[in-house]
Structures are given as C-alpha cells and as structure tokens.
Amino acid sequence: xxxxxxxxxxxxxxxxxxxxxxxxxxxxxxxxxxxxxxxxxxxxxxxxxxxxxxxxxxxxxxxxxxxxxxxxxxxxxxxxxxxxxxxxxxxxxxxxxxxxxxxxxxxxxxxxxxxxxxxxxxxxxxxxxxxxxxxxxxxxxxxxxxxxxxxxxxxxxxxxxxxxxxxxxxxxxxxxxxxxxxxxxxxxxxxxxxxxxxxxxxxxxxxxxxxxxxx
Amino acid sequence: xxxxxxxxxxxxxxxxxxxxxxxxxxxxxxxxxxxxxxxxxxxxxxxxxxxxxxxxxxxxxxxxxxxxxxxxxxxxxxxxxxxxxxxxxxxxxxxxxxxxxxxxxxxxxxxxxxxxxxxxxxxxxxxxxxxxxxxxxxxxxxxxxxxxxxxxxxxxxxxxxxxxxxxxxxxxxxxxxxxxxxxxxxxxxxxxxxxxxxxxxxxxxxxxxxxxxxxxxxxxxxxxxxx
Numbered sequence: 525x526x527x528x529x530x531x532x533x534x535x536x537x538x539x540x541x542x543x544x545x546x547x548x549x550x551x552x553x554x555x556x557x558x559x560x561x562x563x564x565x566x567x568x569x570x571x572x573x574x575x576x577x578x579x580x581x582x583x584x585x586x587x588x589x590x591x592x593x594x595x596x597x598x599x600x601x602x603x604x605x606x607x608x609x610x611x612x613x614x615x616x617x618x619x620x621x622x623x624x625x626x627x628x629x630x631x632x633x634x635x636x637x638x639x640x641x642x643x644x645x646x647x648x649x650x651x652x653x654x655x656x657x658x659x660x661x662x663x664x665x666x667x668x669x670x671x672x673x674x675x676x677x678x679x680x681x682x683x684x685x686x687x688x689x690x691x692x693x694x695x696x697x698x699x700x701x702x703x704x705x706x707x708x709x710x711x712x713x714x715x716x717x718x719x720x721x722x723x724x725x726x727x728x729x730x731x732x733x734x735x736x737x738x739x
Numbered sequence: 740x741x742x743x744x745x746x747x748x749x750x751x752x753x754x755x756x757x758x759x760x761x762x763x764x765x766x767x768x769x770x771x772x773x774x775x776x777x778x779x780x781x782x783x784x785x786x787x788x789x790x791x792x793x794x795x796x797x798x799x800x801x802x803x804x805x806x807x808x809x810x811x812x813x814x815x816x817x818x819x820x821x822x823x824x825x826x827x828x829x830x831x832x833x834x835x836x837x838x839x840x841x842x843x844x845x846x847x848x849x850x851x852x853x854x855x856x857x858x859x860x861x862x863x864x865x866x867x868x869x870x871x872x873x874x875x876x877x878x879x880x881x882x883x884x885x886x887x888x889x890x891x892x893x894x895x896x897x898x899x900x901x902x903x904x905x906x907x908x909x910x911x912x913x914x915x916x917x918x919x920x921x922x923x924x925x926x927x928x929x930x931x932x933x934x935x936x937x938x939x940x941x942x943x944x945x946x947x948x949x950x951x952x953x954x955x956x957x958x959x960x961x962x963x964x965x966x
Contacts, residue, residue, distance in 0.1 A: 542752065549753030557768070565776040566769040585872045588857040594917050601791035612912050613862075613873065616880045635800065636792075647786040677771060702853070 561681035569677030570640040574626050582707070583671035589663055589705040600652040604639055607631045642676050643667070649684075649737050659728045660698045660718065664707050665690075671707040687737070691730040698728060824920060826898035826905070826927075833898035841924055851929030854922045858914060859904075859930075863887060867933040882910040887930055888937050900927035 557563060581587050589596070592609050596602035607630040614624055630637045643666075645651050663670065668679025680686060690697050696711070698718040703709040718724060731737070778784060789795055795803035807813060818824040823838040837843055856865065861873040862880075867887035874884055885892065904923045907913035914923065 546752040546756045550756045553757055559779065560768075561776075562768050564778060567771045568776050569771055569773060570775070571773050585861065585876050587861050587873065590857050591861065591917075599791075604792055606916070608912065609917060612914075612917075613880075615912065616882055616910055619881070636802070646782070646784040647788065647790070648783050 561683040561686075565678050565681050565683075567677060568642060569675045570642060572640055572675070573638050575623055575675075577674045578670045578676060579672055579674045589670075596653045597657050598654055600650070600654065602653045607637055642678055643682060645682060650739050651737065657704050658701075659694070659730070660701045660704060660724070661690075661694070662697070662699050662704050662706070662709065664709075665697045669707055684737075688732060691732050691736075694728050694730050822898075823924075826901035828898075833896045833902060835896035835898060837897065837924055837928065841921060843928060847925050847928060848932055850922065851925035851927075851932070854918065855926045855929045858918055859926060866937075867930065884911070888934060893934055897927050897931060900930045 582589065592605040593602045594605070607627055610624075610627050611631050614627060618624060619628075626637055666680055666682070668677075670676060695718060699709055699711065699716055700721060701723055718728060789803035791804065793803045794801050798805070820838065820840075821827045821829065822834050823840060826834055828834045837847075841847065860871050862871045862884040863869055863886075864871040864874070869884045869886035871884070874880060901923055903911070904918065904926055905913055905915045905920075918926070
C-alpha cells in the first residue's frame with residue numbers, strides 16, 4: 525500500500541515555520557504603515573472650487589489667520605469665512621477676475637462657496653479650538669506652514685496617538701499667547717518657558733483621559 | 740520541532756520582510772494626493788448630526804446652520820442698548836464715549852491694538868496711515884483706504900469710528916459680522932490712541948506714572964511712534 529502523503533510533504537512544517545513569521549511580520553508592517561493616518565491623511569490636498577492661496581494672503585500680505593477664521597479663539601470650530609469676508613477686499617481688488625467668479629456668484633446668491641474640507645476629525649472626537657489657542661498652541665503646530673501653501677494640505681495625521689503625544693507633554697508646542705497665529709515664531713530663536721510666563725494665568729494641564737475628547 | 744531547528748532563520752525573516760516592504764514603499768507617507776483619505780475602518784467617523792458649517796440635505800439650501808426667520812430675535816440678542824450696539828446717544832447723535840458697560844484701561848487698549856492689527860491694519864496700516872500691506876500688495880484698490888490721521892477724521896467722535904467699523908463707509912464694508920461689539924469699541928479706542936499719539940508732544944505725558952484713563956493714551960505714544 526502506497527503512502528498517503530508523498531515524501532516532500534515532510535518539508536511542509538519547515539516551510540510553514542519559515543514563512544509564517546515572514547507573512548505575520550509583513551501583515552503587521554502593512555497595517556502599521558498603510559492603515560496609519562500618517563499614510564492615509566497626511567498630504568491630502570483637495571482641489572478647491574476657488575484657487576484661494578494662503579501663501580499670497582497669509583504669507584506675502586501677512587493677513588492674520590483670525591481676519592478670516594475669526595471664531596477660532598472663542599468657538600470649537602474655526603469658521604470658514606462667509607463670502608462677505610472675501611468681498612471686504614474683493615469688491616475693490618481684482619473685482620473682475622475670472623478666478624473669483626464663483627466668489628461673486630456666491631455673494632450675489634447668498635449661498636456658500638462649496639469649499640472642500642481638508643482637516644476632518646472623526647465625529648466622536650470633540651475637538652475645540654479655543655482652549656488650544658488659550659493655552660498658546662500655535663496654528664502651525666497642527667496645520668503646518670499654511671502661509672507657505674498655495675494649496676492647503678494636511679501636514680499632521682491628527683490621529684489619537686499624535687494628539688496624545690502633545691497632551692502628555694505639551695511644553696514643546698507652547699508659545700507666548702500673543703504669538704499663536706505667528707507662523708514665523710521660532711522656539712529655537714526665542715527660547716520660551718511657559719512656566720515663567722507672567723501672562724499665563726494657570727498651568728497648561730491637558731486631559732489624557734478618554735472623556736477629555738470622547739464625550 | 741521546526742521551532743527550535745530554524746531559530747536563526749526565524750529571527751531574520753521579519754527583518755528581511757520589513758526591509759523588502761520598506762524598500763518597496765519608501766517615501767509613500769505624506770505623499771500628496773487630491774483624493775480624500777481612505778479610512779477602511781469607518782467606525783462612527785461620520786455621524787448623522789449637524790456640525791458647524793456642514794452640509795445637510797434636509798434643507799433645500801443644504802445649510803445645516805439656519806438663519807433666524809425674518810423679524811425674529813433670539814432670546815438675549817435684542818441689542819436694545821443704542822450706545823453699545825449702534826454707538827448713538829438717546830437723541831440719535833453719535834456718542835463720543837465708550838458705552839457705560841466698558842471701562843477705558845490698559846487692557847482695553849491692548850485688546851484694541853491687537854484687534855486693530857488683525858482686522859484693520861491689513862488695509863489702514865499699523866499706524867493708521869492707510870498704507871497697510873494689503874493696500875500696498877493687494878493688486879490695487881480702486882478706492883484707497885482712508886488715512887486715519889487726515890484732518891477730516893480727527894474731530895470725529897469715538898462713536899463715529901465704532902459706527903464705521905460696524906456698518907462700513909463708502910466702499911468699506913461693515914465688520915459687525917466679523918468683530919464682536921466690545922472689540923469694535925476697543926478698536927475705536929485704539930484708533931483714537933493712534934491719532935492722539937501722532938500729534939502728541941513730550942509735554943503731554945503726565946508727570947505721575949499712575950495708570951489712569953487719561954494716562955493710557957500718552958503711554959501708548961511710544962508704541963505709536965516706534966512703528
């Protein structure tokens with residue numbers, strides 16, 4: 525009677541033993557690398573309906589972030605400005621530019637410009653801009669050098685691990701309270717210790733418990 | 740069995756795999772894309788609720804944030820204080836003082852300076868000469884922003900500046916939607932400070948250095964002159 529399994533099957537356990545860790549490691553790496561927001565989110569730069577350039581407005585002309593995103597210090601949501609804010613200047617400047625046609629239409633029709641959202645947190649994370657600004661976290665820490673972006677893109681993963689990195693050790697990301705919107709402020713140039721800042725009323729103590737963000 | 744006999748190979752395998760995959764995908768993180776982020780595990784990333792400025796198909800215009808119906812006033816938003824909200828006295832003339840609910844002090848002027856620099860300085864300039872970076876760089880205004888030191892403006896009341904900041908003037912659009920009401924008063928106070936500092940003399944500085952409303956303006960002269 526012949527053997528049920530041919531002789532080469534004796535090697536199967538060895539081959540499996542060799543390949544299994546390889547495949548396992550590959551899987552772990554693949555999830556760690558490709559499923560991470562560092563890969564899925566960072567670098568997202570959607571094409572916007574109006575080719576608005578932060579590089580020109582915030583960079584070259586130095587308009588403060590809060591001129592347009594004026595709710596950021598008081599509200600959870602940093603408002604996308606209403607078209608009226610664009611028209612503050614563009615009724616007078618480049619009033620006939622075809623690139624601004626959509627802005628003029630939006631203003632005339634009292635309908636918002638359909639901007640594409642770039643930074644989007646999951647709905648179960650309750651992020652609030654105002655305490656971050658009150659604590660002296662600069663815009664640049666999370667949004668990157670927006671003043672150098674002709675097209676806004678995501679620079680940070682906005683993942684939970686990334687948030688917690690700062691919540692556990694906020695000091696490196698704190699700056700003087702009046703420098704929050706200053707994209708050029710450089711901690712290497714002006715060493716800053718939040719503990720010795722007389723303008724700070726209380727110590728920055730960000731929550732690291734679940735309900736700090738997931739309410 | 741194989742677990743013990745292949746120990747060296749087992750140890751090397753993950754490293755080899757890692758090296759291979761890293762070589763194949765090097766530089767992929769953070770690469771630019773116009774496609775929306777793919778999240779395989781959606782969980783409850785997008786929930787059926789109206790967040791600020793989101794789209795909502797329930798309403799014909801798609802806006803989740805609703806405007807109040809015409810002719811209605813939300814509770815607490817009546818704005819019946821003519822001095823505070825419209826800068827006017829009871830007889831309808833423009834008031835030349837801060838509303839009674841606000842106090843002229845260093846804090847207010849600092850606030851006014853900061854807000855002025857955000858909302859006004861782009862066009863009117865840090866010092867109010869009508870030569871802000873946007874005026875100089877912004878592709879040419881068809882009407883020049885006003886020089887706040889011109890003779891016509893100097894005798895105007897404080898309420899006038901509040902009124903213009905609120906409702907605009909000529910080609911300047913009003914800022915009442917963009918700047919909260921107290922901040923507009925603070926800005927008006929700062930505009931007055933800029934004007935006073937522009938013509939101030941050394942003799943205007945009081946001998947004492949006690950911070951009082953009358954001392955606030957000359958104290959800021961240094962700032963105005965340095966700019």
